[in-house]
Each structure stands twice: as C-alpha cells, then as structure tokens.
Amino acid sequence: MNDTINTFRKYCNSLTKYSRYRTREVFIGSIPLGTGNPIRIQSMTTTNSMDTIATVEQTIRMVNAGCEYVRITAPSMLEAENLLNIKNELKNRGYNVPLIADIHFTPNAAEIAARIVEKVRVNPGNYADKKKFENIEYTDSEYYRELERIREKFTPLVKICKEYGTAMRIGTNHGSLSDRIMSRYGDSPLGMVESALEFLRICEDEKYYSLVLSMKSSNPQVMVQAYRLLIQKMEDENMNYPLHLGVTEAGGGEDGRIKSALGIGTLLEDGIGDTVRVSLTEDPEFEAPVAISLVNRYIGREKHHAISSLDVLPYNPIEHKKRESFEVSGIGGSNVPRVVADYSNKEISSPAALSDIGYFYDPVIDKWTMSDSAPDFIFLGNNIPGFVVPNGLKSVFNYSVWKVNRKNSFPLLTANEYLIESDISPDLNFVSVKINEIKEVLFNKLKTVHTAVMVLNTENLHGMAEQRKIFCDLLLHNIANPVIIKRDYNSLTLDELLLFSSTDFGALLIDGFGDGVWIEYSPAQQITGDEYVRSFIKKKESETGLINRILFGILQAARTRISKTEYIACPSCGRTLFDLQETTEKIRKQTEHLKGVKIAIMGCIVNGPGEMADADYGYVGSGVDKITLYKGKDVVRRNIPAENAVQSLIDIIKENNDWLDPNT
Numbered sequence: 001m002n003d004t005i006n007t008f009r010k011y012c013n014s015l016t017k018y019s020r021y022r023t024r025e026v027f028i029g030s031i032p033l034g035t036g037n038p039i040r041i042q043s044m045t046t047t048n049s050m051d052t053i054a055t056v057e058q059t060i061r062m063v064n065a066g067c068e069y070v071r072i073t074a075p076s077m078l079e080a081e082n083l084l085n086i087k088n089e090l091k092n093r094g095y096n097v098p099l100i101a102d103i104h105f106t107p108n109a110a111e112i113a114a115r116i117v118e119k120v121r122v123n124p125g126n127y128a129d130k131k132k133f134e135n136i137e138y139t140d141s142e143y144y145r146e147l148e149r150i151r152e153k154f155t156p157l158v159k160i161c162k163e164y165g166t167a168m169r170i171g172t173n174h175g176s177l178s179d180r181i182m183s184r185y186g187d188s189p190l191g192m193v194e195s196a197l198e199f200l201r202i203c204e205d206e207k208y209y210s211l212v213l214s215m216k217s218s219n220p221q222v223m224v225q226a227y228r229l230l231i232q233k234m235e236d237e238n239m240n241y242p243l244h245l246g247v248t249e250a251g252g253g254e255d256g257r258i259k260s261a262l263g264i265g266t267l268l269e270d271g272i273g274d275t276v277r278v279s280l281t282e283d284p285e286f287e288a289p290v291a292i293s294l295v296n297r298y299i300g301r302e303k304h305h306a307i308s309s310l311d312v313l314p315y316n317p318i319e320h321k322k323r324e325s326f327e328v329s330g331i332g333g334s335n336v337p338r339v340v341a342d343y344s345n346k347e348i349s350s351p352a353a354l355s356d357i358g359y360f361y362d363p364v365i366d367k368w369t370m371s372d373s374a375p376d377f378i379f380l381g382n383n384i385p386g387f388v389v390p391n392g393l394k395s396v397f398n399y400s401v402w403k404v405n406r407k408n409s410f411p412l413l414t415a416n417e418y419l420i421e422s423d424i425s426p427d428l429n430f431v432s433v434k435i436n437e438i439k440e441v442l443f444n445k446l447k448t449v450h451t452a453v454m455v456l457n458t459e460n461l462h463g464m465a466e467q468r469k470i471f472c473d474l475l476l477h478n479i480a481n482p483v484i485i486k487r488d489y490n491s492l493t494l495d496e497l498l499l500f501s502s503t504d505f506g507a508l509l510i511d512g513f514g515d516g517v518w519i520e521y522s523p524a525q526q527i528t529g530d531e532y533v534r535s536f537i538k539k540k541e542s543e544t545g546l547i548n549r550i551l552f553g554i555l556q557a558a559r560t561r562i563s564k565t566e567y568i569a570c571p572s573c574g575r576t577l578f579d580l581q582e583t584t585e586k587i588r589k590q591t592e593h594l595k596g597v598k599i600a601i602m603g604c605i606v607n608g609p610g611e612m613a614d615a616d617y618g619y620v621g622s623g624v625d626k627i628t629l630y631k632g633k634d635v636v637r638r639n640i641p642a643e644n645a646v647q648s649l650i651d652i653i654k655e656n657n658d659w660l661d662p663n664t
C-alpha cells in the first residue's frame with residue numbers, strides 16, 4: 001500500500017526532536033533576527049502612509065501590543081519620502097522601532113525607502129514584472145533575457161541596501177507570481193521558491209546577505225509546502241537565510257486565527273521561522289497578541305519526552321496526499337474527516353443541549369434539522385442522554401456503558417479492552433491508543449479485525465510530532481485502519497485552545513493524516529489577551545459550540561472538509577480604498593450560507609486581483625467609492641459605485657448558479 005518511502009530530505013532539524021532550525025543572523029536596525037534570537041513579532045499599518053500622525057499613532061499602538069518591527073506601505077515615491085517624517089515623529093515620541101517599507105511594482109519608491117528605513121520588502125512577482133495573467137511560453141534564451149532585465153532593475157536597490165546597512169525581505173506571495181514564473185513552474189510551491197531564488201542569487205552576486213525570505217499564501221497547505229521546499233533548496237545551495245512566516249488574506253475572527261495558526265504553527269512545530277506576522281482583517285494591534293501566543297508556545301518545548309527518531313519518511317511533506325485507510329461505518333476511505341463532539345462532561349438532559357453544535361429539535365413536528373457544520377458522532381462517556389439523539393448523530397459510550405446501551409451506539413475501548421474483549425461491536429469500535437500502547441500485538445489485531453477505528457491521543461509536550469510519528473509507524477507497518485486525532489486541552493485558555501488546536505490538528509491534516517477530529521476540553525481560568533476571544537467570552541456562548549466551530553474551521557482551512565463559505569480577505573494597508581472590516585462583515589452576512597464558494601475581498605486593484613489566489617468571486621477596491629467585481633480572474637463589472645457593489649456581487653453569484661436562498 002505504501003509506495004513513498006524516502007530518506008528524510010532535510011527541511012527542519014528533526015521530525016521528532018524539537019529544536020529551532022538555525023539560520024544566519026540579520027540585523028533589522030538594532031534588533032537582530034535569526035540564529036539564536038527570539039522569534040520576532042511584526043505587523044503592518046493600515047493607515048494612509050501620507051498621514052504621518054495617524055501612522056505614527058497606529059505604529060505606537062502596535063509596538064505597545066508587542067510588535068518588534070512595523071511595516072508601512074510605500075506605493076509611490078511620495079509615500080516613500082514620507083517615511084522620513086514618520087520615522088522622525090516616532091523618534092520624537094521616544095520610539096525607535098525598526099520600520100519596513102512595503103514595496104510592490106515601484107523600484108523608485110524602494111530606492112528612496114531603502115535610504116530611510118531599516119528594511120525594505122520587495123515582492124519578486126511584481127518588482128520588475130507586471131502581471132497580466134498571460135500564459136506565454138518562454139524559450140530558454142528569452143527566459144534568460146528576462147532574468148537579465150530583472151537584474152538590471154533590481155541591482156540598484158541591492159547596492160543601496162548594502163551601502164546603507166538596510167535589510168531586505170524577498171517576500172513571495174502565491175497569488176502574485178509573475179506570468180514568467182507561472183509559465184515555467186506553474187502555480188506551485190516550486191514556482192514560489194524559484195521566484196525568490198532568482199532575486200536571492202542577484203543579491204549574492206552583489207555580496208549582499210542581509211536578507212529575509214517569505215513564502216506566503218492564503219492556502220496554508222501551499223504555504224507550508226513552499227517553506228519546506230525553500231529550506232530544502234537553500235540547504236542544496238548552502239544558504240541559510242532567516243524566514244518570515246505568514247498566511248496572507250487569512251480573514252478575521254475565528255477563521256483568520258485558525259488559518260494563521262494552522263499555517264504558521266505547522267512550521268513552528270518543526271522549529272522553522274525567525275519572525276511572524278499574523279494578518280487579520282482587524283485593527284493591526286490585534287494581530288500581535290495572536291502571534292505572541294503562537295510563538296511563546298515553543299518556549300521550553302525542547303524539554304519534551306523523547307520520541308524515537310524517524311529514519312525513513314513514508315510520505316512526501318511537499319505534496320498533500322491523504323493516507324490511505326479502509327472504511328469503517330462511514331469513517332476513513334474516501335470519506336471526509338469526521339467530527340466528534342465531546343459531551344462526556346456535559347449536562348445533556350434535553351434536545352436543546354445539541355443546538356450549540358448544529359442539531360435543532362422542533363417539538364411541534366417532532367423533527368430534527370441540522371446545519372452544515374453539525375458533527376457526525378457524539379461521545380457521551382458514561383452519560384445517558386434524557387432523550388433520543390437524532391439519527392444523523394451517532395452515539396459513542398465508554399465500553400462498560402455501551403455493553404448495556406447498545407442501541408444505535410458504538411463503544412470506545414481502551415487498547416487493553418480491545419485486545420482482551422471478544423464482545424465488541426460487529427460494525428464499529430473506537431480504540432483509544434497512546435504511543436506506549438503501540439505494540440506488535442495491537443498491530444496484529446488491527447490488521448485482522450476490520451471494525452476498529454483508532455483514536456490517537458497524546459500527552460507529550462511535542463504532541464503533534466508524537467502523533468505524526470505514530471502515523472508514520474502505521475504507514476510503515478501497512479496498518480490501514482482509520483484514525484481519529486484526539487487532543488485533550490484541559491488546561492488551556494480559550495485563545496490557546498483556538499490557536500493550538502488549529503496547529504496540532506492542522507499540521508497533521510496538511511500532511512494527509514487523520515480520518516476524524518476530536519477535542520476534549522474543560523476550560524482553564526479565562527484570562528486572555530486576544531480581543532476576539534475576550535468578546536466571545538463576553539457573549540457567554542458555550543464552549544461546546546466554539547469547539548465544534550473550531551474543528552470544522554480547521555478542516556476547512558486544511559481544505560479537507562468544506563462546510564461553509566470561504567473568505568479570502570486582505571488585512572488592509574495604506575492602499576486600501578474602502579472599510580474592509582465593515583464590508584467583509586456585510587458580505588459575510590449575506591453569503592455565509594454558500595457552502596464551498598470562495599469570495600475574495602481585497603482593498604486595492606494594484607495587488608488585489610493578483611492576491612485573490614483561487615477565489616471564485618472577487619470584490620476589489622478600484623478607486624474612491626468604486627469597486628470592480630471578478631468572476632475568477634475575469635473582470636465582470638468595472639468601477640461600479642460602492643453603494644451597489646454588494647448587491648451586484650450577489651447578482652453575479654446568481655448569474656453563475658452558485659447562489660442558494662438562505663434556509664433552503
């Protein structure tokens with residue numbers, strides 16, 4: 001069954017022993033990153049870069065929230081020149097935070113900014129190329145001529161950076177790869193990596209090494225694969241530049257946090273990353289607490305219980321391929337990952353107890369309805385509910401309780417019970433397994449009795465790596481039973497629960513592991529620095545509902561089970577032409593029932609269309625109070641008044657038969 005056994009091609013130090021991947025030290029002003037430095041936190045202003053005071057005040061709020069570097073957009077020479085006023089005003093107010101100029105399309109703005117600020121960020125997809133979404137075939141000599149043209153345009157900036165001691169980030173974005181790169185390498189992690197390497201080689205030819213690299217995408221799967229591949233390529237070429245981690249256009253609220261934690265956290269788990277920016281469609285000072293929480297999780301991580309090493313890798317970490325499993329009663333095989341709701345410690349006396357997880361009972365007609373994000377199984381432990389649970393929701397009891405309550409339910413057995421008991425379900429048995437219980441005798445029974453679904457749990461501080469190791473062992477031993485990933489988060493705050501579960505489950509799902517997901521949680525003390533989670537706590541929603549939304553959100557962000565509309569919303573910046581937060585909310589309210597439809601909401605026409613990635617529809621600011629609407633990459637309404645634009649977007653969705661009336 002397993003045809004992908006490789007020696008481990010290094011993209012991190014170890015898949016089983018946590019340690020930071022060591023990169024070279026680069027100074028951004030007086031604050032270095034890479035080598036043994038802490039993982040730095042940064043974010044980007046959303047003010048108009050010509051508004052010195054507003055930008056300074058927002059920068060100060062960001063610094064006070066924990067940002068160690070602040071990025072400011074410089075769309076033209078004017079904004080680049082104004083960076084000096086911003087810098088001086090910050091100094092006057094006692095702030096020396098290193099500033100980064102964000103450049104797209106405008107080498108002349110970059111060359112001014114590089115003389116003022118501590119770092120410039122260039123996008124290799126649009127520094128010297130215009131994106132026309134054209135598929136041109138390049139011969140080798142044409143391609144080489146293009147590279148020489150780029151060298152001519154880019155070298156002056158490299159020389160200025162070298163002279164002024166300014167650092168540079170070569171920041172590739174999946175959505176804005178140049179037509180040239182796309183035509184040769186496709187819309188792929190390899191294209192992203194090559195795009196950066198072309199610029200990197202020009203820098204090295206000039207003996208300029210103050211470089212940081214990033215490989216961002218709004219699709220965490222692509223983003224993770226691109227960083228891993230970049231490290232492999234750097235290892236091949238003896239390069240070790242620091243890495244800036246981020247997921248672009250992640251959106252806001254729960255979904256934005258889940259997507260960010262899934263992409264960034266997956267890499268942090270393997271010790272990858274020297275600086276982090278979490279991009280949310282929220283005020284930028286709300287981004288730092290999320291980034292800090294993600295990063296601080298790894299303080300002391302190296303003290304985890306040892307996990308035996310992996311000498312061969314039975315899967316490809318640069319490609320998503322689901323681990324093959326056989327089907328047991330709708331779990332595994334070609335089914336989407338299943339979701340288990342844990343009610344073992346909850347009161348469950350009436351049908352209303354299930355409304356938080358999307359099952360609604362109407363007593364008048366004695367009928368249940370369910371939402372698209374309703375779980376598939378409910379774990380009741382020793383709890384007997386005071387009503388008949390709906391048909392679509394299958395009950396799971398602890399083995400001893402199941403023995404006297406078998407109707408429409410399945411048992412959860414310990415590994416030991418599974419080995420010794422003969423009175424088990426003929427259809428489906430959940431078997432709870434930890435790493436110390438993985439033994440030959442268990443493998444032998446799993447191989448012969450095809451009714452078992454493993455429920456994999458861990459108590460290791462480096463739990464994702466331990467669970468990944470077990471998946472590898474299963475692959476190496478040709479054990480194809482479905483596996484549900486379970487984590488107990490009983491000592492976490494809610495914001496930690498949201499972020500850490502997204503990382504732990506997401507990292508495994510991205511590599512194709514997991515036929516189901518299950519969280520056990522009893523809340524810790526509710527202290528949280530995250531504004532979004534604080535507002536959730538104020539609303540007094542139930543944790544069960546939140547956990548269910550998190551699990552479906554993780555599956556959606558990992559693109560393994562689609563249960564809702566996906567929003568690709570830019571975080572906004574000084575180029576933004578409308579109120580992104582308000583508009584995103586307005587669009588969300590009217591379209592959130594369109595399961596599987598991807599809608600991009602982008603602040604400007606300069607970068608928006610390129611960054612929309614694989615969105616089905618795009619809503620893009622194209623002038624003051626003007627919006628341009630896209631179907632895929634094609635413009636379908638240009639420069640329409642903003643006041644009618646949301647309705648026009650809905651009209652376009654209807655014209656393309658992607659619309660459903662709510663509640664149908």
Ligand code: SF4
Nearest residue numbers: 570573576603604607
């Ligand atoms: S797409 Fe959004 S974040 Fe990107 S440059 Fe435009 S307004 Fe700024």
